[in-house]
Amino acid sequence: METSIWRALLYLVGIMAFAGLNAAYLGWCERKGAARIQRRIGPCEAGYAGLLQPLADGLKLMSKQLLVPDGVDGIIFRVAPVLAMIPAITSMVVIPFSENIGARAMELSVLLLFALASISMIAILLGGWASGNKYAVISAARSVSQNLAYEIPMLITVITVVLISGSLNLREIAIDQQGGFWHWNIFRLENGHFLTMWISFIIFFICSVAETNRAPFDMAEAESELVAGFMTEYGSMGFGLFMMGEYLNIVVGACLTATLFLGGWDCPFGKTPGVWWFLIKIYILIFTFIWIRWTYPRTQIYRLLNLSWKILIPFSLINLLITAALIKVF
Amino acid sequence: MQALVCQPTAAPALFSAEGAVGVIFLLTVALVVTGALIAVNANRLVRAVAGLAVCFTGLAGVYYFLLSPFLAMMQMLIYVGAVSILIAFGIMMATPEEQQTTGMKHRSILAGPLAFSVGALIFAALTVLGLKTQWQVFPRQGAFDIKAVGMSLLTTHSLVFELISIVLLMAIIGALVLAQRGRN
Numbered sequence: 001m002e003t004s005i006w007r008a009l010l011y012l013v014g015i016m017a018f019a020g021l022n023a024a025y026l027g028w029c030e031r032k033g034a035a036r037i038q039r040r041i042g043p044c045e046a047g048y049a050g051l052l053q054p055l056a057d058g059l060k061l062m063s064k065q066l067l068v069p070d071g072v073d074g075i076i077f078r079v080a081p082v083l084a085m086i087p088a089i090t091s092m093v094v095i096p097f098s099e100n101i102g103a104r105a106m107e108l109s110v111l112l113l114f115a116l117a118s119i120s121m122i123a124i125l126l127g128g129w130a131s132g133n134k135y136a137v138i139s140a141a142r143s144v145s146q147n148l149a150y151e152i153p154m155l156i157t158v159i160t161v162v163l164i165s166g167s168l169n170l171r172e173i174a175i176d177q178q179g180g181f182w183h184w185n186i187f188r189l190e191n192g193h194f195l196t197m198w199i200s201f202i203i204f205f206i207c208s209v210a211e212t213n214r215a216p217f218d219m220a221e222a223e224s225e226l227v228a229g230f231m232t233e234y235g236s237m238g239f240g241l242f243m244m245g246e247y248l249n250i251v252v253g254a255c256l257t258a259t260l261f262l263g264g265w266d267c268p269f270g271k272t273p274g275v276w277w278f279l280i281k282i283y284i285l286i287f288t289f290i291w292i293r294w295t296y297p298r299t300q301i302y303r304l305l306n307l308s309w310k311i312l313i314p315f316s317l318i319n320l321l322i323t324a325a326l327i328k329v330f
Numbered sequence: 331m332q333a334l335v336c337q338p339t340a341a342p343a344l345f346s347a348e349g350a351v352g353v354i355f356l357l358t359v360a361l362v363v364t365g366a367l368i369a370v371n372a373n374r375l376v377r378a379v380a381g382l383a384v385c386f387t388g389l390a391g392v393y394y395f396l397l398s399p400f401l402a403m404m405q406m407l408i409y410v411g412a413v414s415i416l417i418a419f420g421i422m423m424a425t426p427e428e429q430q431t432t433g434m435k436h437r438s439i440l441a442g443p444l445a446f447s448v449g450a451l452i453f454a455a456l457t458v459l460g461l462k463t464q465w466q467v468f469p470r471q472g473a474f475d476i477k478a479v480g481m482s483l484l485t486t487h488s489l490v491f492e493l494i495s496i497v498l499l500m501a502i503i504g505a506l507v508l509a510q511r512g513r514n
Binding site: 073075076106107108111112114115116117118119121122125126129130137140141144145148151166167168 | 374376377380383390399400403404406407410411412414415416418419422423476477
C-alpha cells in the first residue's frame, strides 16, 4: 500500500483540495474577521453570510485579462506568481495531519520546509524586480531583508525543538509529544523544558508572522506607502496566485507551529487524539494571525530589523544554550 | 535504492518504476544544464542570478539521487535560499538599473571559444579520472541519521569543522571592518 499509485493520487488530490479550499476560504475568514474587529458586517451579499464570495472572486480573477505591462521582464514576471504558490503546496506533503494521515513521513522534513520557504522568498524578489516599478523594487528589497533577518531566529528556535525531540522528522517530533498537554514541547515538564520553551514558542510565532509578510510586519505590501508592493503591477490570476501563496504560507506556518510546539494531533487531555485536534489547533493559530493583523498597526522597516537582530536573535541563542544545558544536566 | 553500485546494463522500460526514476533524473540534469546556460548567457544580471538559482535547484536534485538528502536540503537552504538571494539583493541595491547588465554584448571574440575549450578540458579530465579510478564502494550505513552526520563532523572531520568556524570568524570581522569604514 505504501508505494501504490492510488495512495499517491489520493494524497495529490487531497492536498490540492485542502490547499485550494484554505486559500479561498481564508480570504473570506480574513474579511469577516476584519469586519467584526472594525464593527462592520463584511461580505454578506453572495450566498448565506457571503459564503459564495470566494467563488465569485475566483471567477472574476480568472475571467480577467492577464495583463503584462510594457517594460517588465516578461518571463520572470510570468514565472514569479507560480513560484510563490508551488512551494507552499509542496510543503504540505511532509505535514503529518494525524498519526495515519500524512503523505510522506520524510526524515529531514523540517529542513525541507525551510528549503521550500526560501523559494517563495525568491518569488517575491523576482516578481518585484521584474515589474520594473520603483515601489515593487523597494518592496522586494524590504521583504528579502526582512525574511533573511527572521529566518535566523526561527531556525535557532527550531533547533531547540530538534534537540528535545532528537529528530528532524515532523512526524517523529509529533509522536514524541503524545499523551496530554504536559508532553507538548511548549509546556514540557520533563527536564524542566517548560522554563524556556514558551520563549521559543513566542519567538517562533513572531518569526512566522514576519516570514509570511503579515501585518504588523507587512513591510513588503504596505498599502499606504508602496501601493501594493511587489504585487503592484499584477492583475487577474497573477495577483490571485500571490494571494493564495500568502494564505497557504500562513497555513503551513500554523501547521509547523502546531506540530513543533503544540503536540500535532494530540488531544490536550490525552483522550481522543486525531486529525480534528490538529485542525482545531491550526485554525486557532490562523485566527490569531488574522486577529494580530487587524489589531496592530504596521511597524517601520528599521524597527522591524532591529527587533530581529537586536532582540530575537540574542534571545533565541541564549534560549538554545539553556535548552542544551537542561538536556545535558538532567 | 541500490543505485550506488549499479553497472551499466540494458536500459529499463520507460513505463516501469526504474524508467520513471530515469526520466526524473534526466529532468534534474536538464535543469542543471539549462540553469547554467541561462546564468552564463543572460544579458541582464538578475536573470543570470535566477538561472543560477535554477542550476542550484537541479544540483540539489542530483544530490538527492546520490542518496544524500541532507546535502540536497542544505544546497536548497544555503545556495538557493541565501547565496542567490544575497547576490540578487546586492545587484538590486548597489547598481542603477541601466548598469545591471552582464556585459555580454561587448566582449572579445576569443572569450567564447577560450572559455569553451577550458571547460571542455576540465570536463574531459574529470571524465577520464572518473572512468579510470578504481572506485571503492562504501556500503550504506543503515537509514539516514542526523546523529551520524553530527558525530562524524565532530570526530573524523573535526578539522573541516574548525576551518568552517575560522572562515565564519573572518567573514564576521570583514563585515565589521567594511561597515566601520562605511560609517566614517
